[in-house]
Amino acid sequence: DAKTTQPNSMESNEEEPVHLPCNHSTISGTDYIHWYRQLPSQGPEYVIHGLTSNVNNRMASLAIAEDRKSSTLILHRATLRDAAVYYCILRDVNSGGSNYKLTFGKGTLLTVNP
Amino acid sequence: DAGVIQSPRHEVTEMGQEVTLRCKPISGHDYLFWYRQTMMRGLELLIYFNNNVPIDDSGMPEDRFSAKMPNASFSTLKIQPSEPRDSAVYFCASSPDPYNEQFFGPGTRLTVL
Numbered sequence: 001d002a003k004t005t006q007p008n009s010m011e012s013n014e015e016e017p018v019h020l021p022c023n024h025s026t027i028s029g030t031d032y033i034h035w036y037r038q039l040p041s042q043g044p045e046y047v048i049h050g051l052t053s054n055v056n057n058r059m060a061s062l063a064i065a066e067d068r069k070s071s072t073l074i075l076h077r078a079t080l081r082d083a084a085v086y087y088c089i090l091r092d093v094n095s096g097g098s099n100y101k102l103t104f105g106k107g108t109l110l111t112v113n114p
Numbered sequence: 115d116a117g118v119i120q121s122p123r124h125e126v127t128e129m130g131q132e133v134t135l136r137c138k139p140i141s142g143h144d145y146l147f148w149y150r151q152t153m154m155r156g157l158e159l160l161i162y163f164n165n166n167v168p169i170d171d172s173g174m175p176e177d178r179f180s181a182k183m184p185n186a187s188f189s190t191l192k193i194q195p196s197e198p199r200d201s202a203v204y205f206c207a208s209s210p211d212p213y214n215e216q217f218f219g220p221g222t223r224l225t226v227l
Contacts, residue, residue, distance in 0.1 A: 042220060043207070102147075106156060
């Protein structure tokens, strides 16, 4: 399985942008890049996903490098509620059943300072 | 929709006892997943179902664990007998299709003494 590498932790200040990096140098052409986050004492929740082009939704933006070997999750204005563990996950849509599951790494613990 | 519902939210039991965790997926979702989260191993998939049929149970740690989905709106994860090393948070998730987002429940925190 293609693996991802994320920093263990990052800090941000409230109302400032946050850029969470993810390296996936062995990504294959059919791997989608998914981001989930897990707030304290809650289950993971979906944030965003993309294949090649940058993506935006109400929660965040996903910037994907041209060679797809890295990506960045962007929170435009961090709030205290964004403090969570953020997981970058690769899913190969052509691998059938084996990739229906989400394979979570250790993720990045984001701390937001008031 | 109320989202994925799990019960109980907390369970404390003694070693050797049977434990049953319950999950109600979001209506219309054909895929149901059971995950376990521990400090040592992080989040790992135990088993998943498609249309009530178990598809991949390779993550089930041993025969003490079993999961069923008798209908589209209910699934159970049973541990018999339970051991202290089973202490973890167990999450249920559902999805309308296998490639888009999974919706997670709030989890059941299991403590086996």
